[in-house]
Amino acid sequence: xxxxxxxxxxxxxxxxxxxxxxxxxxxxxxxxxxxxxxxxxxxxxxxxxxxxxxxxxxx
Numbered sequence: 001x002x003x004x005x006x007x008x009x010x011x012x013x014x015x016x017x018x019x020x021x022x023x024x025x026x027x028x029x030x031x032x033x034x035x036x037x038x039x040x041x042x043x044x045x046x047x048x049x050x051x052x053x054x055x056x057x058x059x
Contacts, residue, residue, distance in 0.1 A: 018038075
């Protein structure tokens with residue numbers, strides 16, 4: 001049961017950090033600074049997130 005709780009907490013932390021990283025990137029914060037602020041996210045993940053945010057919509 002403890003393992004399940006730890007996995008749930010880790011997933012919630014990651015989701016929170018993704019939301020925070022998204023907000024920071026949308027407000028012009030650099031990928032390097034976001035990577036330092038969100039330790040559970042990899043630099044490559046943040047760079048890809050940044051590309052998606054900065055890419056103009058194709059709609």
